[in-house]
Every structure is written in structure tokens, then in C-alpha cells.
Amino acid sequence: MRTTIASFLAIVWVVIIGCSTAGAQSQITFWTTEVEQDRLETQKEIARAFTQKTGIDLRVVPVQENLLTQRITAAYAARSLPDVVFHPIDFTIGWAEAGILDNKSATEVVNHLGKDTFSAGPLTLAQVPKGYAAVPADGWGQLLLYRKDLFEKKGLPVPERWDHILQAAKALHNPPLMWGFEAATDPGQTYTQQVFEHIALSNGVRLIGPSGKVTLDTPQMVETLEFYKALTRFTPPGNLYWLHTRLDYLTGRAAMIIWSPFILDELSGLRRDQPVVPDIAKGEPGFLARNTGFVTIIRGKKGAAQYGQINYLGITRDANKATAKKWVEFLLTDGYLQWLGMAPEGKLPMRKGTRDKPNCFIDGWMGLEFGVTTRAKISKFYGMDVVKAIIAGVDGFDRWGFAKGKGALISKIYGTKIIPEILKRFLDGELNAKQAARMMDERVKALEDS
Structure with a gap:
């Protein structure tokens, strides 16, 4: 009798365990x-x-981006x-190297959906030995915005080359009514790193x-620093970041700025909280x-080059991999188009x-x-040529270090903001271009060794 009862209880226990495990996995x-x-609300739908x-x-589970690394570190x-985490490229390779992300699962997803269905650039940036650290979800490419109407009046060429940018900045500079070019100068802002990079x-x-080693002390870097300083001659004084450049462009006081496509809805006047002065x-x-x-x-x-910011879906070490x-x-x-529709101006499809x-x-x-406040198709305001140009850039998105497997170092560079800090010292006259290039090189190498 006792044996029968014991056997029955054992069976019940196995069933309970099986049910609880199935529940956990679901x-x-x-x-x-x-x-x-x-x-x-869209994500919950x-x-x-x-x-x-x-x-x-x-x-x-919503997590503020500036708290993401802290939350991930604690959870690790x-x-x-979490089973899956949506995150920017800045963390992808570093998390893979730390064992936070499961490369095998991400690679299986890419292969199952079809490697050729993704844009090549975002896959390359997330490449690790034997596959990919995470799956590309969406992203944006940085844009140089310029006043077409003012350029046409002055007979200026499209500012796609350094010499044309400087030519236009000088020709259109009329402060305080119009700044020729608004460059990022705030040493405490990631935006400055993005624009300078x-x-x-x-x-x-x-x-x-x-x-295969850090190499920032080069003639090309010295040229870049000198060009950037030349641009700041046509920039308002002080520490400028994204808020200032966006505001000045939307109020008609900047001839050129560098910004993400997230500015497109404000620029079109579709937000009542952001008047467009022109x-x-x-x-x-x-x-x-x-215009x-x-x-x-x-x-x-x-x-x-075009600077690109890409967001990924990472499957973690602790995930229920199958689900x-x-x-x-x-x-x-x-769910992809509904996901992209949350902010299509800044969520370009990484899966074509x-x-x-x-x-x-x-x-x-x-x-x-x-x-x-009001919604409309991007092509209505900017035309299909602009839309196609924005989407065509995805395959060529570029960034420092990721394609060379230096994602962990990039995370440190962005976290410490040492490049904007040294750049600001150079712009303020504390360093010359050669000294600034050498200091950037030394400080980044020290970060890599830390």
C-alpha cells in the first residue's frame, strides 16, 4: 500500500514539475x-x-537607454x-565578448530568415567568429541638412564635399541671423562624438x-581636426549639442547642421509643440x-562615409533560446512594419x-x-528621391571599430567621451591638431588596455 501511495505521489510530483516547467518556458x-x-502600447500590441x-x-519591459548597461550588468x-534585449550597436560586440549575448541563437535566426534578406552593412558590424552577435532590427544614417533655397540664391554647390561645405558656410554666414554651419562642440555629449566621427x-x-592596432595619430586625423575647427568659425559660441542645432535650424538661424532622420517629423511641421519659424x-x-x-x-x-546607428535584437545567455x-x-x-511604424523617420528597415x-x-x-500631432507619408514632404537616398545608404553605414571586432573598445570610448573632451580642448586652443591627434591615440590605447 505504501509503495502504491509513494508511486502515485511520485507521478503527481513529476506532473507538477512538468507543468511548472512548461509554464516557465511559455x-x-x-x-x-x-x-x-x-x-x-505598439510593442504590447x-x-x-x-x-x-x-x-x-x-x-x-521598458528600460531607459542611459540605464541599460547598468541593468544588464546587474541582471548578468x-x-x-531577459530573453531578448533591444539595444544599440554600441553594446552588441562588447556584450557578446562578455558572454551576455548568445551568438549561436542570433546566427540561427539570421540563417533561418535568410542572410540575404538583411542589409549587408548591419550584419557586417555585428559579425563575430562563426556568425553574428545579434540580429539587426532598425537604424538610421546621419544626415547633413542644408537650406536648398539659400544655396540656390548664392549659386552654391551641394555640400557633399569638404571644400563645398566650407565654401557655403562662409558665403551664408551672417550671425546672429544666420550661422553658416552648426558643429557639435559640447564635450559631455554623445552627439559630439557622432558628428565628429x-x-x-x-x-x-x-x-x-x-x-590591427589603434591608429588615430595620423595625417588624416590632423586634417580632420583642422577642418572641424574651420567649421566652428561659423558656429555659435559655447557648448553646442543636438538641442541647439535642431532649434536653430527649425527657427531658420542655421544654414547647415548634421542630425539624425528623427528631425524629419519636426522639420515638416507635424508637431504642434515645435513651431517651424520659416x-x-x-x-x-x-x-x-x-527647401x-x-x-x-x-x-x-x-x-x-555616412555614420550609421543600428539597433539590434540580442538573445541572451539566460534566455529560453527556442521561444x-x-x-x-x-x-x-x-510584426515588422508595425514596429517600424513607431517612428519610421528614424527606424529604417535593416531587413529588406x-x-x-x-x-x-x-x-x-x-x-x-x-x-x-498630424501624420503623413515621408515622401509627401520630401519626395521619393530623398526617401530612396535615405534608405539606399543602409548598406554603406560606417562606424569606427565594429567591423574590426572592437565593439567593446567603442563602448568604452562612447562611455568615457574622451574624444569629445580632447576635441573641445583643441577647439579652445589648449592643443594644436598634432597634439590632439596624439592624445586621442594615447588615451584610446590606454582604454583598450584597461
């Missing part, structure tokens, strides 16, 4: 840095659709990482040289949008289409509406 957690309320299709519960130590890449400045002055809604030109690739003396892969694949297929429909996500993105 729910996964997704950390996202898209924390705005409207975007959270996508999650509900995923649950309805698969039976797997998905918990969407506690072995409680774009200019440096355009002159062939690479973080890693042919020897539109008001002319009495023509959309005037500034129609803004966009340069994607800047050409220096020794190169050409996490299903979520990533769903998000990049059934499916095997059967190679361009379906690009075509779908072009039909998405942007804006907050």
Missing part, C-alpha cells in the same frame, strides 16, 4: 529602450499578436537576463589601422521641409524583405506615416 521577457508611452499566434506569453550577475570617417580616419514667416506650411536638402555621404580629402528565437523572427516578419518578397519591408516602410 513566457519570455523582452527589454526595450523604446520607452515612450505610445511606442510601448505586437506582443499580443505574437501570443495569439504562438501561445507564448511575452512580457515587455544575478543570472536573470562622421567627419573623421569621411576623411578615411579609422580607429584600427592595417596592423513656415510661419512665409505663411507656407512645409516651406522649410521643401531642405539632404546629404547622406560626406566626402573628405581621403575618403567618403526567444520565435519572438525575434515574429518581430522581424509579422523575405525570400519570396525581397523588398516588401522597404516598400512597406515607404508607405508608413510619421508625425505626432
Whole structure:
């Protein structure tokens, strides 16, 4: 009798354990840095659709981007990482090297969806031995915005080359009514790193040289520093960052700025909380949008480049790998256009289409509406030529170090902001160009060794 009871209890216990394990495996957690309320609601809608299709519960957890590394570090130590984390390229390779991300799962997703369905550039930046550290989700390429109407009046060429940029900045400079070019100068802002890195890449400045070592003390870097300082002659005094440059362009006080595509909805006048002064002055809604030109690739003396910021979906070490892969694949297929639609001006599709429909996500993105107070298609304000130019740049997005496997070092550079700090000292006259290049080289090498 006792044996029978014991056997029965054992069977019940196995069933209980099996049920609890199945329950645990049927729910996964997704950390996202898209924390705005409207975007959270969209992500929860996508999650509900995923649950309805698969039976797997998905918990969407918002995490502020500036707290993401801290939260990930704590979760890693506690072995409680989320199943999937949406994050910028700045962390991808470093997290893979630290064992936070599961390269094998990400690579399996890419191969299952089809490597050729993704843009080549974003895959290259996330490449690790035997595959990829994470799966590309969305991104944007930095743009040089310029006043087409003012350029045409002065007969100025498109500012896609260094000499043309300086020529136009000098010709249009009329402070305080109009600043010829607003360069980023705030040493405490990531924006300054982004703008300066774009200019440096355009002159062939690479973080890693042919020897595989940090190589910033080069003639190309000296040229870049001197060019950047020349630009600041046409820039307002003080420490400028994204808020200043955006405000001055939207109020008609800047002839050229470098910004992300997230400015497109404000520029078009679709936000009531951000008046576009030239539109008001002319009495023509959309005037500034129609009279803004966009340069994607800047050409220096020794190169050409467009800075790109890419966001990835990382499957972590602690994930339920099978269900996490299903979520990533769903998000990049059934839920993809809804995801991109949260902010299409700054969420370019890194997955172009499916095997059967190679361009379906690009075509779908072009039909998405942007804006907050009022919504409209991007092509309505800027034309299909601009839209196609923006999307065409994805394959060529460039960044320091990632393609050379130096993502962990990049994370340190961005975290410490040593490049903007030294740049500011140079701009203030504390250092000459050669001294600044040498100091950048030394400080970055010290970071790599730390």
C-alpha cells in the first residue's frame, strides 16, 4: 500500500514539475529602450499578436537607454537576463565578448530568415567568429541638412564635399541671423562624438589601422581636426549639442547642421509643440521641409562615409533560446512594419524583405506615416528621391571599430567621451591638431588596455 501511495505521489510530483516547467518556458521577457508611452502600447500590441499566434506569453519591459548597461550588468550577475534585449550597436560586440549575448541563437535566426534578406552593412558590424552577435532590427544614417533655397540664391554647390561645405558656410554666414554651419562642440555629449566621427570617417580616419592596432595619430586625423575647427568659425559660441542645432535650424538661424532622420517629423511641421519659424514667416506650411536638402555621404580629402546607428535584437545567455528565437523572427516578419511604424523617420528597415518578397519591408516602410500631432507619408514632404537616398545608404553605414571586432573598445570610448573632451580642448586652443591627434591615440590605447 505504501509503495502504491509513494508511486502515485511520485507521478503527481513529476506532473507538477512538468507543468511548472512548461509554464516557465511559455513566457519570455523582452527589454526595450523604446520607452515612450505610445511606442510601448505598439510593442504590447505586437506582443499580443505574437501570443495569439504562438501561445507564448511575452512580457515587455521598458528600460531607459542611459540605464541599460547598468541593468544588464546587474541582471548578468544575478543570472536573470531577459530573453531578448533591444539595444544599440554600441553594446552588441562588447556584450557578446562578455558572454551576455548568445551568438549561436542570433546566427540561427539570421540563417533561418535568410542572410540575404538583411542589409549587408548591419550584419557586417555585428559579425563575430562563426556568425553574428545579434540580429539587426532598425537604424538610421546621419544626415547633413542644408537650406536648398539659400544655396540656390548664392549659386552654391551641394555640400557633399569638404571644400563645398566650407565654401557655403562662409558665403551664408551672417550671425546672429544666420550661422553658416552648426558643429557639435559640447564635450559631455554623445552627439559630439557622432558628428565628429562622421567627419573623421569621411576623411578615411579609422580607429584600427592595417596592423590591427589603434591608429588615430595620423595625417588624416590632423586634417580632420583642422577642418572641424574651420567649421566652428561659423558656429555659435559655447557648448553646442543636438538641442541647439535642431532649434536653430527649425527657427531658420542655421544654414547647415548634421542630425539624425528623427528631425524629419519636426522639420515638416507635424508637431504642434515645435513651431517651424520659416513656415510661419512665409505663411507656407512645409516651406522649410521643401527647401531642405539632404546629404547622406560626406566626402573628405581621403575618403567618403555616412555614420550609421543600428539597433539590434540580442538573445541572451539566460534566455529560453527556442521561444526567444520565435519572438525575434515574429518581430522581424509579422510584426515588422508595425514596429517600424513607431517612428519610421528614424527606424529604417535593416531587413529588406523575405525570400519570396525581397523588398516588401522597404516598400512597406515607404508607405508608413510619421508625425505626432498630424501624420503623413515621408515622401509627401520630401519626395521619393530623398526617401530612396535615405534608405539606399543602409548598406554603406560606417562606424569606427565594429567591423574590426572592437565593439567593446567603442563602448568604452562612447562611455568615457574622451574624444569629445580632447576635441573641445583643441577647439579652445589648449592643443594644436598634432597634439590632439596624439592624445586621442594615447588615451584610446590606454582604454583598450584597461
